[in-house]
Each structure stands twice: as structure tokens, then as C-alpha cells.
Amino acid sequence: xxxxxxxxxxxLMSYRALFYWLTPMIxxxxxxxxxxxxxxxxxxIGRSAGLASDEFYVVGNAIQYAAIPCLFAMMQLVGxxxxxxxxxxxxxxxxPRLPLFFGRAVPVVLNxxxxxxxxxxVGSLILDVEIPTSAIPSLALVIVVAAFSCTGLGLIxxxxxxxxxxxxxxxxxxxxxxxxxxxANIPLDDLPGWMQTVxxxxxxxxxxxxxxxxxxxxxxxxxMGLVGIELLIGAVYAVxxxxxxxxxxxQGRRHATLDRT
Amino acid sequence: xxxxxxxWVGWIYQFKQLRRSSFDFFLAILWPIFFGTVAFFMxxxxxxxxxxxxxxxxxxVMGIWTATSLAAGTALQRERWHGTLELLVAAPAHxxxxxxxxxxxxxxxxxxxxxxxxxxGRFAFGIDLPLDEPLMMALAVPATLLSIGxxxxxxxxxxxxxxxxxxxxxxxxxxxxxxxxxxxxxxxxPDWVGPISWVLAPTWGMNAIRESSVGGTxxxxxxxxxxxGTAYVTLGVLxxxxxxxxxxxxxxxxxx
Numbered sequence: 001x002x003x004x005x006x007x008x009x010x011x012l013m014s015y016r017a018l019f020y021w022l023t024p025m026i027x028x029x030x031x032x033x034x035x036x037x038x039x040x041x042x043x044x045i046g047r048s049a050g051l052a053s054d055e056f057y058v059v060g061n062a063i064q065y066a067a068i069p070c071l072f073a074m075m076q077l078v079g080x081x082x083x084x085x086x087x088x089x090x091x092x093x094x095x096p097r098l099p100l101f102f103g104r105a106v107p108v109v110l111n112x113x114x115x116x117x118x119x120x121x122v123g124s125l126i127l128d129v130e131i132p133t134s135a136i137p138s139l140a141l142v143i144v145v146a147a148f149s150c151t152g153l154g155l156i157x158x159x160x161x162x163x164x165x166x167x168x169x170x171x172x173x174x175x176x177x178x179x180x181x182x183x184a185n186i187p188l189d190d191l192p193g194w195m196q197t198v199x200x201x202x203x204x205x206x207x208x209x210x211x212x213x214x215x216x217x218x219x220x221x222x223x224m225g226l227v228g229i230e231l232l233i234g235a236v237y238a239v240x241x242x243x244x245x246x247x248x249x250x251q252g253r254r255h256a257t258l259d260r261t
Numbered sequence: 262x263x264x265x266x267x268x269w270v271g272w273i274y275q276f277k278q279l280r281r282s283s284f285d286f287f288l289a290i291l292w293p294i295f296f297g298t299v300a301f302f303m304x305x306x307x308x309x310x311x312x313x314x315x316x317x318x319x320x321x322v323m324g325i326w327t328a329t330s331l332a333a334g335t336a337l338q339r340e341r342w343h344g345t346l347e348l349l350v351a352a353p354a355h356x357x358x359x360x361x362x363x364x365x366x367x368x369x370x371x372x373x374x375x376x377x378x379x380x381x382g383r384f385a386f387g388i389d390l391p392l393d394e395p396l397m398m399a400l401a402v403p404a405t406l407l408s409i410g411x412x413x414x415x416x417x418x419x420x421x422x423x424x425x426x427x428x429x430x431x432x433x434x435x436x437x438x439x440x441x442x443x444x445x446x447x448x449x450x451p452d453w454v455g456p457i458s459w460v461l462a463p464t465w466g467m468n469a470i471r472e473s474s475v476g477g478t479x480x481x482x483x484x485x486x487x488x489x490g491t492a493y494v495t496l497g498v499l500x501x502x503x504x505x506x507x508x509x510x511x512x513x514x515x516x517x
Contacts, residue, residue: 025425029432037435044445045300049307166283173288176295185299190306 334430
């Protein structure tokens with residue numbers, strides 16, 4: 001019961017804190033305007049290079065941009081507490097860590113999915129990309145799974161923020177790698193072999209592929225395999241992130257470095 | 262003479278400070294490399310010869326804008342955090358002389374971004390950039406840096422009264438990359454974008470650098486950089502007075 005309360009109340013408080021951090025003056029430029037312009041930039045580069053259709057870039061970038069809210073919000077899970085001087089109080093509490101950390105991840109997933117869906121809709125309207133109405137429920141599922149998967153990576157990011165001072169830089173570096181490796185803008189076949197291998201085990205690659213198939217008219221059952229792999233990747237990252245958080249928490253206690261800002 | 266000395270000292274000081282910041286320096290160098298890499302792959306896969314040279318130069322100049330937009334947006338916020346903004350405003354020197362070096366320092370960081378992206382393109386993608394007009398290039402690069410620095414100054418002033426100016430500064434990044442023709446020819450964009458890009462110095466700086474590299478007549482573009490740079494500085498100075506007066510009247514300089 002206590003765990004459920006920590007999961008729900010902690011998550012809710014975190015959600016409210018997230019939106020304290022994400023005031024409209026930050027939310028609109030960073031999570032509403034920027035993803036649309038990323039889509040436009042990549043679509044026009046694509047047109048200039050004569051590589052793929054607008055649909056390819058709208059779907060790829062709308063999903064990949066969920067990395068910004070997922071990675072940064074999870075980084076704030078530690079970085080924000082450090083900044084507010086509340087990290088010590090949280091970590092000294094006897095609260096079980098599993099609901100504590102995962103409860104805070106739930107609003108991040110929802111926010112990431114919203115940013116992704118919004119970018120997909122606006123990008124499609126601007127570039128006149130047609131999304132079949134029948135694909136919308138399945139696309140929503142794919143978007144939520146993609147946001148979950150990246151939040152798993154975000155948990156690793158949060159753990160590293162316990163150790164690394166420049167967590168905002170690290171989040172941007174993760175975002176840059178996802179931009180290159182996930183096939184959001186470059187067809188995976190055009191990447192060197194070793195990069196394709198990497199792309200197979202990172203968030204977004206499979207969900208982007210699934211979303212593109214759905215927009216092209218594939219049935220939900222045809223993409224469930226890809227969705228399952230994405231879900232598995234997210235779960236593996238989430239577990240790894242949780243273990244890393246516990247490890248760095250113990251290290252932080254041992255070396256008195258928890259509040260290092 | 263005193264004004265020039267102040268600009269020079271401020272430029273060096275701000276440059277040294279920015280170079281110590283992993284966000285404003287390290288990330289500013291890395292960020293355009295990520296996008297440049299994507300563009301290089303895309304143009305290489307597209308298979309159009311010459312497109313890689315176009316992208317290589319564009320990605321290199323993109324870095325100057327990245328460095329400027331990120332740091333100029335936060336210029337005043339940094340002073341607020343350090344508790345030095347009121348002191349600087351109260352100093353006898355005109356506040357514009359203190360802010361202008363910030364814009365120039367941020368665009369100077371762009372030299373590192375430019376060099377890093379060019380080297381990355383050369384060694385990772387084999388992009389061999391021509392240099393048809395070395396003298397013009399020697400003029401085009403500083404003209405681009407100065408004019409983008411002047412635009413950074415204008416941004417820093419314009420966003421002075423916004424608590425979250427960094428978000429507005431970084432919001433300008435993608436649109437400027439797009440409409441200034443760094444990676445996409447402006448002719449490919451809708452017609453109404455053209456006039457907007459003409460009043461943006463990075464457009465002319467990009468043209469000047471491109472024409473100095475592959476051949477052409479970059480003098481007109483370089484002149485436009487200087488003309489627009491002067492216009493930005495004039496506008497920035499006039500805006501500084503208005504912004505400071507309004508902040509004093511409303512007691513909102515510190516925003517705390």
C-alpha cells in the first residue's frame with residue numbers, strides 16, 4: 001500500500017514539479033515550436049537531397065523528438081532535486097526506491113507521447129502528409145511505447161546525473177546519437193553495418209519503423225513484433241537505469257558526493 | 262577609444278568565460294556535428310555530386326549560429342545568476358558596450374564549431390572543400406562572425422526582460438538553419454520566406470563563404486553582412502535604452 005502511495009503521490013508531485021519547471025515560456029518554444037521546425041528542417045533537407053518523402057521525415061522526427069522531454073525530464077529527476085537541495089532528503093527517506101523512481105517516470109512518458117503526437121499532427125498538416133484514420137489508435141500505441149522506451153534510457157541518464165555535473169550536456173549528446181542512429185532521417189540501409197547494429201538496440205528505431213508502416217497502411221498485427229521489441233528495449237533500459245541509480249546512490253553515500261552540483 | 266577598449270576587454274573576458282562552459286563551448290561544437298552528420302549521410306545517400314560540398318560548408322556555418330543563439334539568449338540571465346546585472350547596468354559605461362562583446366564572444370566560439378565541423382566532414386566523410394578565393398574567404402569569415410555576433414547582441418537585448426530567455430534563444434536555432442540556406446537552398450522554400458532571409462545576416466554570410474569557396478562574387482554578400490551588422494548594432498543600442506528604462510520603471514531588472 002505504501003509503495004502504491006509513493007508511486008501515485010510521488011508521480012503526481014513530480015508531474016506538478018515538472019510543469020513548474022516546464023512553464024509555458026519554456027514548454028512552448030522547446031516542446032511545441034522546436035519539434036515542428038526540426039521536422040521542417042529535415043523534410044526540406046530530404047527534398048534537397050532527393051532521398052525520401054516528407055512522410056518519412058514527419059514520422060521519424062515526430063517520434064524521435066520525444067527524446068527531448070523524456071531525457072531532460074528524467075535528468076531533472078535527479079538534477080532538479082540537486083538544484084533545489086532536496087535530493088538528500090529524498091534519498092535519506094526509507095521509501096522503497098522502485099515506486100519512488102518509476103512513479104516519477106509515468107508523467108514523463110505521457111508528456112513525451114504528447115509532444116510526439118502533437119508534432120506528428122502539426123508536421124503532417126503543414127507538409128500535407130496523409131495519415132489514415134484507421135491507423136490512429138495503433139499509432140497512438142506506438143508513440144506511447146516509443147516514449148516509454150526512451151524514458152528507460154532517461155532513467156540511465158538520471159542515474160548518470162547522480163555522478164556527472166553536466167547532465168544537460170549529456171542529455172543533448174544522447175539526443176544527438178538518437179538523431180543519427182535511429183533511422184529518423186537516414187534510411188537504416190544507408191548506415192554502415194556497425195551503426196545498424198547499434199540502431200537495433202536503442203530506443204525509437206523499431207517504433208519509427210512501426211509508425212512508418214502504419215502510416216503506409218499496414219495492419220496493427222503486422223507491426224506488433226516491432227512494438228514488442230521496442231517495449232523490450234525500453235524495459236531493459238529501465239531496469240539498467242534503476243540498477244545504475246541504486247549503484248550511484250550507494251556510491252554517492254559512500255563518497256559523500258550526492259549533492260555535488 | 263575608451264569604448265573600443267571596453268569592447269575589446271569585454272570580448273576577451275566573455276570569450277574566456279564561455280570557453281570554460283561545457284554547455285556553451287563543448288556542446289556548441291558537438292551539436293552542429295550531430296546535425297551535419299545526418300545531413301552528410303542524407304546527401305551522400307541522395308547521390309548528387311557537389312551536394313556534399315554544399316552541406317559541408319552549410320554545416321560548418323551552422324555552428325556559428327548555434328553558439329550564438331544558445332549563449333546570447335542566456336547572456337543576461339548569466340549576469341542575473343552571478344548577481345552582477347545591476348552593477349553592470351549602474352556602471353557609467355553605456356550598457357550596450359557591455360552587451361555587444363557578449364554577442365561577439367559567442368560568435369567567436371563559432372570559429373571552433375566551424376573548424377570542428379569542417380574537420381569532421383573531411384576525415385569522416387571525405388568532403389574536400391575547394392578554396393577558389395582565399396582572400397575573399399579571409400574577409401567573408403570575419404564578416405560573417407561579426408554580423409552574427411551583432412545579431413546575437415540584438416537577441417540578448419531583445420530577450421532581456423524574459424526570465425526564460427534561453428528557451429527563446431534556442432528556439433531560433435532550427436528556423437535560422439532552415440531559412441538562412443545553410444543546408445537547404447532558399448529557392449526550395451516557399452516564396453514568402455525569401456524576404457525574411459534577406460534581412461538576416463547569416464544568409465549573406467553563408468553566401469559569402471560559399472562563393473569564396475566554390476567561386477563567385479562574394480563582395481556583395483560581404484558588404485551586406487557589414488550593412489546588416491551595423492543595422493543590428495544601431496537597433497540594439499536604441500533598444501537597450503528602452504529596455505533598461507522600462508526595467509527601471511517596473512523594478513523588474515533582476516526578475517526575482
